Amino acid sequence: MRKIKMIALTGILLSSTILGANTTVAQASSNKALSVDKSEIANNVIQVINELLNSSSTASNVNSQTKFSDLEDGQTLKVAPIFGQKTDTQFDNVLQGELNVVDGNEQLVPMTTVTRGDNGFVTEVKYTLDGATKTVKVDYNFAKPIVSFTNNSQVMNFKAEDGNDAIQKAATDNSDVKAISSNGADANGKANSTSVSGTMDDGNKSVTFTPKDNYISGIPAKRTINLYKESNWGKFNNSVGGTVNDVSDLTGTVLTNDNGNIYLLNTTNVVKSADGKTATFDYKATAIDAAGNTVTDAISGEPITYTSGEQKVNIDSSTVHPVITFKDKTSGNTLFTNFPKDKTTFTIADIKAMLPEGYSLTGNYDGFTATLENNKQTYYVTKSADITVNYIDVTTGDSVGSEELQGNEGTPAVLTKVPKNYKLVNQSDILQNLSVLTPNKNIYVTPKADSNSLNYTVTFRDKTTGKVVGTESQGSGNFGSYVGVTAPDGYALASVINHGFILLKNDQKVTKYVVAADTPYNVSYVDQDTGEEVGTQSGKGANESKIVLKAPTGYAFVNADDINYTIDKDTPTSTVYVQKSDQTVDNIVSGYPRNGNIKIYDGNGKLNDDVVLSEGSSWIIDKTVTINGAEYYRVATNQYVKASDVYKYTPLQTVAVTNGTNVTPVYNTKGQLIIDRALDVNTPWYTDRSATIRGKKMYRVATDEWIKASDATLN
Template sequence: MKKFKMMALTGILLSSAILGANTSVAQAASNNAINVNKSGFNNAIQVINDLLNSSLTANKVNSQTQFSDMANESDMNVEPIFGEQSSSSFNETLQSELNVVDSSSQLVPMKVVTPDDHGFTDKVSYTLNGVTKIVNVHYNYAMPTLTFGAGANAQYLNVKAGNTDAIDAAAISTNGLKVNTTNKTDANGTSNATSIDVDKNNYSSANATSTVQFTPRDSYARGIFANRTVNVYQEPNWDNVNKQMTFQSGDNVTNQQQVYIQDNHRYLITMSNYDKENNTVDYSATAIDSKGNTINDSLNSKAITYTTTGRTIEPNTSDATPSYTIIFKDGDNTIGTSINKADGISDDGIITISPETVEAAATKVGVTLKSTPTAKTIDASTTTNNLSQTYSASTTADTTVNYFSTVTGKSLNAPEELKGANGDPKILSIPTGYKLANVSDLVQTLNADQPTKDVYVTPIKTTVGNLSYTVTFRDKDTGKVVGSEVKSEGNLGDYIGLTAPDGYAFSTILDHGFVLLKNNQSVTKYVTAADTPYSISYVDQDTGKEVGTQSGKGADGSDVTLKSPDNYAFVSADDMTYTIDKSDTATKTVYVKKSNQTVDNIVAGYPQNGYIKIYDANGKLNNDVVLTEGSSWIVDKTQTIKGSEYYRVATNEYVKASDVYKYTPLQSIVTTRGTNVTPVYNSRGQLLANVALDTNTPWYTDRSAEIRGSLMYRVSTDGWVKASDVDLTK
């Protein structure tokens, strides 16, 4: 299973200090202690008290249930209470989790009716004012999962046909398989035990491809099944191999290679020892994967290879037009070949291969070209031996995704078709009413060797709503209550974004909101008086004259994003943000320069892309000057030089538009939506296959940009989310 970095802190808002850190810094399990840098927070540390002081998270909390609203024989779900303990201790914890209260929000006394085999109470009763009601208790046991091993214990077995007994034994073996479960010792003190069920109804070593189903179990639950795929590579049909090959009389076919497909398995055919007199040839066939890599037998780690000798071939003697081979390669590996008859040959022996011929061959072979083909030629004037042209391609990897419910274990009968080439990342469209059981499944990397994929989803539980909350604002410096209380309602686990009272600004990035974890939640947020004046004078650096001003009020220590006067640009990117300082009330001078850039006049280099190269006004590379990797620069002019777009960052110094991206600075928060995680992209708009943001979580953002036609917000050094996937706090 691939690693999947969850850039989330279960409702803790990322501070600007984390922005730009390695994504693993922003990763935390929801039931572990969360470490937060408290320096500088002072009393504001109280803003995260509900989460920091509790191991409970939004998916573990039951809201209060009013006894008067509860029906007799109600069903309630709770987290298991693992570990041997006394009945009184167990019942006290269970009563707290069920959280049945009277009209004064006091817990109603609970009585145990029956325990189950694990010592967990499965039926309780509540009595209030002479009325007794029964509650059936159901525990949310974790569903065990399965991890496969390597080699003969792997999830995908590739074997050479022949030793049927060994193949059958490996196919159904549970050696090296591990059952993963978070369920623990029960209330009776009995340890959790695991096992694996094996279903081989869909398996036969006589088939080229078949599957064996493994289902993990523990003492509490039947887990999520997983299939082992067994690929049995049979000896190629050499007569069909011969038919695929086309030779001219007199051709020297020694060491010529072709890709042959049988039962959806690929073989690289190599011809040798051509006997012109008898028209015979030797063949070797080596199994290869969709990327052209040699496949080794899972049972002995040796390459899967077949050979035959003295095969008679029938060269074409009736047509003098030569044949040629189009070779498709992924890197250095051959992934497909197509033998073609030349449409014609010029008087000087030149064969022309048209783009249409290449595209048709790619479709026939099942590969995707990495670039648009151009016409190429082959010189056949002196020889007809091994005439070929090579093109770069990836194997077409269209994939069918089958969704299965973790509750029933059955298919939803709603397959999704993903189309693309080997290695392409694709985002799943989750069936309505479900969420992913494993968030790492959100982004699928297409693999032509695995044309089907099973993905497990869980029904979305009914939202626990109508939870009330009250927010009080206090002045960070005086401790006094300011503004009006905010009273409203929301759903369990929601992130509630707030607006500071008039004349105030939030003290820290954490004060912008909170996670709703319970009914009647009280929250205190700290604000700072936005009463410090500031004044900016914009001065033309060339004339020394003032060309504009900007003024206002804000909180001491807060940042203000400045806007240059019309038809001017900042000289330095650092001047775009001004920090208010109540100890310095003098007017600040900011130098600007004439510019034809009216909007988006700041650019940044792509992270991890090396130094940014500098060119002069004629497009000549300046070998003496470079810009720091990822740095930001003000642009005052856009110019086309030799057909390419450039931005001017200094006198006679330009950067290629393709080496940087334009952005707009901002200071805000974006909150993810929905029931499934939010995809993350890099600054070039490429989907990151191993990173995502958790649902309904807030993130600090310092930039917006239009990337590949979509408005995006930056949440880490090279991590961006689409505006359509989040809500922006203004």
């Protein structure tokens, strides 16, 4: 699976000329909050916040409280691990805040350590209140290590001739197997270490690898072992039928032997008889997998091949012997071959009947009639590769949910049903490449950090004078959440990065800069054909800021650039020309990025070789017409663009905050999933346009990158 480039920025700046601009993405350098690795914070969030709240003297509101009166003597309490080197006093203070045992006034009850392990972790404590003492055992929610197979080593293939001892030694070798643990160093500062061991099982058809670290055994994972045996050459000949038009018809064919192994066949040492009616040859059979890829022996590192003894075939050049080959659409690999014996003319229904279960034809095909001049035909297919994803909690090893992903071999799919209150251990797992080789897959998740209600205060300062303006904004939210802010009356936020912040601690103090929004503007809309004023738009805003104008009802802008208006204190009054139009909604189009210049046609659909629109530029349309069965948009007098060459959009100037539970998928302008890129959850992105793409409303966050409106909230 490709590694996803995770983007988590607090501000995205687009080109100052939004429409038709070459939009770029840049990180807002003045705020580094989102550069924090949340995966590291998750295990230590309780510790961090307790220390901020001075939990040694006051019970925090981070963990759920346990009243001393409800506590049973000898009870076990589970807490998050406290990683990293600490003195005994530091560790005990943090642990006391995590256990959070309080009296009737919600004050922490004094805690005394009873037992401390060699790793510095306290395993037993006692509480004393009003003359009563109760002992508590401490159990830590360590994350269970998981197994990672490198170099595509989760499946190993062997020739039967390799021998049982060699196969077992290679299959249980763990040099390409790693144990991965998210647990940190112990309280003494000793770094956590991992190991993994494997044992043969299931009749030597698989190996179970079990990981462990310094704290806990992990979640086992299996390596599949495939054993390849020499082909039943007679079965191959029987499949062919013993007679072909030419020996070359056998080259590049794919057949399955009695053992279920799939082989790509080629002929060698071909010798034809003097009369040309028979030929002898050797088969060279190369093992392939269900996707048509060559299978390599795990011991020798060489492709698994077998060569037959002398084979014989009849050659009949006077009768048609059809050869029908099926190839994978994506890879071009040959998947299987048919040698029909009872007919030479085939309908599409006949071809579909030859397909194994799960395969389907791609594209529109006609029937096929084999002739002596052309007895071969190739069809491209895809295979259904539906998989079941099992979500495994790394803290318990238990299944906490599942999801069915549907699609074809080699296509990407997005996880959409990550269990509530869990997050992915590896964020790149959000995108899965479907494969028939993995009908079931375990995806590891970890519980989210507790929702912690944290307080914040926002102070607004005038960017020009530096003085505090308006009143402070106070509120509360959950740890790691994005908090959007609104400027005081009479002011506007100075830049995108001032639209909000990430809440990371209690009593967080935030300063946001604003500018005076006291510059008046008045826009007069004038009909370009009559010269008459047909509407106005006025108000106040920040000098040099941009607003999106709206044309009067029944009219459309003449120039796309006029839609985004810049407030200018030196020119408070402006004239914008409009024209009557039946295209008053979604009447702006843009060419697709990296799709070349946009071709222009006349009213009869004839290409205009003298004029093109620049790549990615935006244009107002005033009419939609159908020419020769295709849809066109008019961009000027007798100048049209094909609807298929452009997309409609609506201008925006706002911030979209991703609102999923894990990462947010990114799509290109044609609605295709970008499989190596995603946006972090709960992060703000500047967006300059919305569009309906493949039936889904989306927001643009970069030149050729969009997110679904359902995955974001406009701020």
